[in-house]
Amino acid sequence: MGDSMLSQNQMVDWLEGVIEAIHDGILVIDRSGTVQLINEEYTQITGVKRDQIIGKPLLQVRPSAKLPQVLKDGRAREGVFRKEKSMEYVVDMAPIIKDDEVVGAVSVCKSIPEVYQLSEELKRSRKRVQQLKQAFGRIHQSTYTFSHIIGQNKDLLHMIERAKKAAATNLSILLTGESGTGKELVAQSIHHTSSRSSSPFVPVNCAAIPSALLESELFGYEKGAFTSSNEDGKSGLFELAHGGTLFLDEIGDMPVDLQSKLLRVLQEGTFRKIGGLEEQKVDVRIIAATNKDLPSMVANKKFREDLFYRINTIQLAIPPLRKRKDDIPAILTSLLKEQGNTNIQVAPQAMSTLHQYEWPGNIRELKNAVHYAISMCEGSTISVEHLPDTIRPTTGYRPTDRPRLLEDVLRDTEREVIVSVLNKTGTSVVGKKAAAKQLGISLASLYNKLSKLNIT
Template sequence: MIADERGIVRFINPAYTKLTGVEAEDIIGQELSAARPSARLPEVIKSGKPLYNVHRKVGDVEYIASMHPIIVQEKVIGGVTIASDITEMQNLNKKLINYRNKVKGLINRVKEQNVARYDFCDILGISPEFQKIMRMAQKLSQSNISVLIRGESGTGKELFAHAIHNASKRAQGPFVVVNCAAIPVNLLESELFGYEAGAFTGANKQGKSGLVEIADEGTIFLDEIGDMNVDLQAKLLRFLQSMQFQRVGGTETVDVNVRVIAATNRDLESMVEKETFREDLYYRLNAAQLKIPPLRERKEDMEILINYFLAKNGNKDCGHYTLAEDTKRILFRYPWPGNIRELENTVNFLTSISNENVIASSNLPEKFFRDRPDRHPREDVNKEKQALIDALELFGKSVKGKKEAAKHLKISLATLYNRLKYYGIK
């Protein structure tokens, strides 16, 4: 709407009529202050000063109006009102708030799924070498350099990665785990770096953020890094050098700030020699290295680990579990190729099948009695005689020991005595 210097309305457009309901023929030529007493435009024409975002309401329609003086050669010759419908803006704002809440909810769900669950207090071990590694890991948690965690399967590499993140300044950020061995080679790049809409057949129509992007301001843990495809290793190296990447099918460069922790049970040095692992990536990841010793080299830690798993399986219904002395000896003697994971699974198995709170060795799986390292070969006796000798060595030659031996061999005590006599075993 436009009015002259006397406040007489000279022009309104159809949009103003639609918004306010004021028809052109009802107001053009009229003095605005008389036709619409609440109008502020005459005030603006008189003062020469604009008014902004004045809230107005006509029926159910709300709008905002801004009024400006029309100045020619430093003289006010009229004024103009510009009205904007805010009803639609409010509806859009409500939708925006709703979408923001949904996005916030999705972000929270993503964060909940990408949280480090373990701290250094969850990692058990009292052996000197293990304590030395713990101290090193705690120091590394305060820096941002890449860490390569080495060790056999089941030694607890992922626990160290969780603990390093939780003790770092990035603890409030996401902790994203990527199992490089579990994701198919043809999908790993798009999982890591994301992809744009329509990047490949079967891709999400809206595109997808990659795990690297989700880990922004946090830590990404590349587990089983030794299983990563060589071609993808080159792309990972470029990302580590610049902290920038492009989504699959995209051209826009994305910047992130993440810390990288990698882990492997592979011999990377041998793989570098065979050119199945990039040497430059190896040195980039290996800024700091933690080598977790296998359980067979941590005999001092066996008892604390066993007791922890036993206590974890005890409850108010079944009480607290303990191991019989012979069971404990067998477990301590076993080489544990699967390390702590195998130990935990074994204790879980024993507490599940034992009818007593003191777990007897007869509950142990057969693998604990095969190929014992302290076994003395006797090539001149048959397998049955050797089995009898092994059982007596294991359980002892007392009456109680012979009962346990018979139970282990799944024969009666009388049969045991007869066979001992037959083979001349005393």
């Protein structure tokens, strides 16, 4: 044991080495106020050299020094501003106490530029934390489980069974199906059942975000990455989804150049922010969804073949509503319950009309039709005349001979629902607030829809 003990001189040398390694300026005085030790950083900050001050009373070299006061009162001081000629710095001071007696004092200095830099870094870190809090506040945490998928259709139940098995893995999943079939509901259910359920579920609609902005949304960017960028940079959705699931809806609309960057993240598990130099590791499970024929897009060079195989590890096809019309009564019951209208019944003729319709908009269109019918129905029974014109057979409209696009059908149905509700609530601000509440959307969303649908 004695061989491992340092001699007094060795201990002094060792301590001096430690002090020299400290990035802050250090000055130590003994009980008489004589300077016993400084490090090179102290010289760099104050400009005072070792041979000018070592072994001399501190007040003799620095008449305005505050450290000797610490010897007298034994009280530490923090953040004391000091200036030596043109050198400005901030000092923390503390007494050295042994056997309840003050035997010296130590001064720790930081230059003003360094303090300013640390202060700016702290500000940036606080903004970063706030930005992350706001971003996490916008994250769509999974609220749906497999129990929310209504129906007993054979193909639907087979898809759910496979989805539950897929949820137990960490493999990428591709959800295929027409618009409105409930792909995000399935994605949330998979996430909720997986080992990642306590981590974020982050959805992004690749078709809804302009291609020029999609890269920054996915990967984020560093401070000053481009002219209009946020001065503090931005966190990307990959970063926010770390440990959880990133749901890439309408992935068939992702630009080809961005597909290659997505592929690299999936292969390497790392990404780089726009304007950044460092690679960031990320642990994200990908669930992608599309209503497009990706194999045809691959053949036509509109979608990368290697990315297709990467996201298509497990493919789950969600059947359209027209292939499972027997589920319509159960879905209606669920939708009416969701709207708090369990007392409302659907007349047999109206139910027959719903069964005859082909539902190009699937569950989403059915949900809009139910909202519309509830608004039109003044009693407790939904009849044929309460259904949207696009569904009622009296209009002569049949999906098989329609020249109209699906988006036109959905837009017209949405417009009818909103107009009917506003006819009841009125178009004043109070009326629009009531309409928004009845429609289950925010007032801002209602105003956006009014403008988009040209409703006055």
